[in-house]
Amino acid sequence: MRRLDLLIFPDFQILDATGPIAAFEIAARYAPGAYDLHVVAAEPGPVRSSSGVALLAEGLEDAPLDTVMVSGGDGTRAAQAPSVLPWLKAASARARRTASVCSGAYLLAEAGLLEGRRATTHWSRSADFARRYPGVRLEPDRIFTRDGPVGEGEIWTSAGITAGIDLSLAMIADDLGQETARRVAQQLVVYHRRPGGQSQFSALLEIGGQGGRFAALIDWMRERLAEPLGVERLADQAGMSPRHFARAFHAETGMTPAKAVERLRLEVARERVEGSSEPIDVLARSSGFGDPERMRRAFVRAFGQPPQALRRAARA
CATH class of the missing domain: 1.10.10.60 (Homeodomain-like)
Incomplete structure (x- = not known):
C-alpha cells in the first residue's frame, strides 16, 4: 500500500486537494489497497479552504511515505510556517516522490526542493514565480512536469487547480498501468491525457x-x-x-x-x-x-x- 500525504493549510484551494483525492480513491477501487490517503496540516482538525468549506486534517507525522503532495491556493505564502517547511523537506527525503498542485510549487521552492529542477505552476503565477526563484527551471506552459530519477526522489509539479487531476492520473498510470489510469479518467469524465499546454x-x-x-x-x-x-x-x-x-x-x-x-x-x-x-x-x-x-x-x-x-x- 502506498501512503500519500496531502498537505493543506488555511485558504487552500479545495479542488487542488479534492481532485487528486478523487482520482486516487477511484484508482483504489480498481486496485484495492493501492493507496493509503492522508490529509495533513500544521494543526490537526478542520482546515478552512478559500471557499469556506473545510477538510478534516491529521497532524504532521514522520511516517514512512510513498508520496507527499502539496495543495495550492491563496494561503501558500502564509503556509510557509516554521513547522511546515522543515516537515516538508524531511517528508520529501523519505518519500519516493514529491508533488505540488498549482501554487503549491511555492512551498516546494521555499523548502529548497526545486533548485535546479524543472517545474511548473499556474500560468497567472509564472512571472512572479520566475522572479522569486530564478534557480528553478520553470516551464510555464506545461500541464505538469516530472523531474528527477525514476523511482527515487522524483519531483512532480502541476499547473492550476484541475491540473492536479492530470498529475494524479499520470502517477496512477506510473503505479498501476495505463489501463487503470484510463478507467479512472473515464469515471471522472476527464481526459486521460489532456492535449496542449496552459496557454x-x-x-x-x-x-x-x-x-x-x-x-x-x-x-x-x-x-x-x-x-x-x-x-x-x-x-x-x-x-x-x-x-x-x-x-x-x-x-x-x-x-x-x-x-x-x-x-x-x-x-x-x-x-x-x-x-x-x-x-x-x-x-x-x-x-x-x-x-x-x-x-x-x-x-x-x-x-x-x-x-x-x-x-x-x-x-x-
Whole structure:
C-alpha cells in the first residue's frame, strides 16, 4: 500500500486537494489497497479552504511515505510556517516522490526542493514565480512536469487547480498501468491525457498582464504577428535600448522577447488550426512562423502534438 500525504493549510484551494483525492480513491477501487490517503496540516482538525468549506486534517507525522503532495491556493505564502517547511523537506527525503498542485510549487521552492529542477505552476503565477526563484527551471506552459530519477526522489509539479487531476492520473498510470489510469479518467469524465499546454487556457495574459509595464507593447505585437518582430524592433517600439529592453522584459514577464513572440503566434495559430480549414502552410505564413516545419516544431514543443493532430482532434 502506498501512503500519500496531502498537505493543506488555511485558504487552500479545495479542488487542488479534492481532485487528486478523487482520482486516487477511484484508482483504489480498481486496485484495492493501492493507496493509503492522508490529509495533513500544521494543526490537526478542520482546515478552512478559500471557499469556506473545510477538510478534516491529521497532524504532521514522520511516517514512512510513498508520496507527499502539496495543495495550492491563496494561503501558500502564509503556509510557509516554521513547522511546515522543515516537515516538508524531511517528508520529501523519505518519500519516493514529491508533488505540488498549482501554487503549491511555492512551498516546494521555499523548502529548497526545486533548485535546479524543472517545474511548473499556474500560468497567472509564472512571472512572479520566475522572479522569486530564478534557480528553478520553470516551464510555464506545461500541464505538469516530472523531474528527477525514476523511482527515487522524483519531483512532480502541476499547473492550476484541475491540473492536479492530470498529475494524479499520470502517477496512477506510473503505479498501476495505463489501463487503470484510463478507467479512472473515464469515471471522472476527464481526459486521460489532456492535449496542449496552459496557454490554451491562459490566453497568454501572463505575458503582459492587463496593466503591466509591457501590456501596450503586447497588444501592439498581437496586431503584427506576421511581421518580423526581432528584439531591436520591439525595443524601439518600447523606447528602450535592445539590451535594457531584453533584461526588463524578462524580469517583468519571466520569458525572453523571442519566446513571447512565439507564444503569441502559437495562440493565434492554434485557434485557427482548430477552428478553420485554412491550409497549414498559409496559417504558418500569416501567423508569422514563415514555413510549416518551423510551426510544426513550435507546436510539438508547446502542445506535444503537431498542427494536423490538433486539427483532427478538434474535428473529432
